[in-house]
Amino acid sequence: MCDDCGMSPMYDKEPSPLVVVVDDEPSVIRSLTGFLERAGLRTATAGSCSTALQLIRSKRPDLILMDVGLPDGSGLDLCRLLQTEGTTSRTPILFISAHDDPSIKVRGFEAGGLDFITKPIVGVEVIARVRTHLRLRQAYDRLSELHAERLHNLASAQQTLMPALKDDHPTRFFASIRQALTAGGDFYDVIPTGPEVVDYLVADASGHDLAASLWTASLKALTAEFATPLNTPGDIVHALNSSLHHFMPSGAFFTLTYARLNHRTRRLSLVSAGQPPAIVIHATEEKPLILRVEGDVLGAFPDAVFGNIETTLQPSDRLWLYTDGLIENGCTHDLGLSRLISACISRKDMPLAMAVPSVVDDLIGDRSANDDLLLLGVDV
Known part of the structure; x- marks a missing residue:
């Protein structure tokens, strides 16, 4: 006990790694668990494929030592099955075999095993191999955590570039964005350029990797410079193209819709x-x-040509801008466009903040997006 505070100096520690041993020979089980436990590792055991599968699914071990031949099946087949399950696909599997046959080893590696231990078991060798693969697993997990943290920071920074709906904003808009990665290349902006005049931009950087997400900051900065009442939307897009062409690498580009809406004259x-x-x-x-x-x-061509259209809308019309990932997720462009139109029509009486995510859910549902996608709705 601590004399000053009256509390025990003990503290909670992370549990030691759990190793599941799968073998039908009791002597091998005893030897392996003895080696592992003396090395400070926790163990659990199984003697068949069916028992091992239940144990592994429930315990989620840090590493598996598995015999190739088991009474009710092959350890190779069990390994293949575990590779297909999300909770076990990254668990290191080391095979145990009484045979030093190269063809069996090749089949084991093809099944997803990371190493082979040949019987008779040598304790020092087992502990060395187990520790090596546990360290590799821990290093991989740490790298994954760092990668996820960096992605989260990048996504947070990217989100700050895109506007949010404000009560005092002269228009009403709502956007829904989903990235194939945590951060991506789809981007929108809403820029007041005059009394009741607002510019709406929806853009999609080529690719949906992390590099694409970085270009959106450049587009944001350039648009803020060029989007003034003195420049028409055509002028702005040509200016953006000229600047982007000078520094974007070969093969990189944006697709973009740039719309200026006068909410008074429509x-x-x-x-x-x-x-x-x-x-x-x-x-x-x-x-x-x-x-x-x-x-x-x-951004791809110095002499690019951009189409322009002007029209007058009606009171209570609703404008929809989007990127192609929304309509090309699992279907053709024309079919996706038809589905989008139907979804927008069926929600024309729904408040915009409800309609936009509802349309996206209608088209995408719970499917993982294989491309970035963005939908921006604007009430005229």
């Missing part, structure tokens, strides 16, 4: 750089307005 000017068509859902008409505008991608 006049819309829209420029496209390789993006799918914007959609306008009318409050009083069943047929939607599909704004198909052709244009080159942004």
